[in-house]
Amino acid sequence: MNNGWNRFIYKCWSPIYDCFFNSGMFLTARKKIFKDLSLAKGSKVLFVGVGTGADIPFFLNKGFEITAIDYSADMLKWAKEKYPDSSITFLEMDAQKMEFSDASFDFIAANLILSVVPNPEKSLKEIVRVLKGNGKFLIFDKFVPKNKKMKMTHRLLRPIVKLLGTDIGLDFYEMYKAVENQCDLIQDENVMFNGMYRKIVGLRKEK
Secondary structure: OOHHHHHHHHHHHOOOHHHHHOOHHHHHHHHHHOOOOOOOOOOEEEEEOOOOOOOHHHOOOOOOEEEEEEOOHHHHHHHHHHOOOOOOEEEEOOOOOOOOOOOOEEEEEOOOOOOOOOOHHHHHHHHHHOEEEEEEEEEEEEOOOOOOOOOHHHHHHHHHHHOOOOOOOOOHHHHHOOOOOOEEEEEEEEEEHHHOEEEEEEEEOOO
């Protein structure tokens, strides 16, 4: 995967994305992962890879200062059209090189993005960089189940699925090594498909 291919593939996905990833099991999963959300009024929230804005409804009208980024202009267009009168700041931006100062946000949601970007480790490092001390990140994505090896069928399918714009073979804890000295993991919960999709919450340590 590379940024150019991703821009093309998500241009194709954008009109139908919600039909697959904001309905049925995925909508139920989103409700589950945000069920216990507790943030102070005035918190600065960042959506990394906001896509068509499927996560936004769980944060609206709660007094948060919301910024949402995506590399795909087409996905952002759909998100903006859904929330034309909101105070959300939408920005076209690469999750691997975010144009924010260090320690800018209190909470970061990075859902279904690490499995999409060409360099997920770089994106995770950027998420931690722009997160304030004691701020939290929430990741909902597909990874190789914890303490298990990738199934042979997944190994065979992985190159094909990558052509559709996502990776089914990532090991979260391998990429987490790049930031483990800066964070504490406080939750790693199976959400869907026998642990393939997980909710992972981390806390940024005070500098």
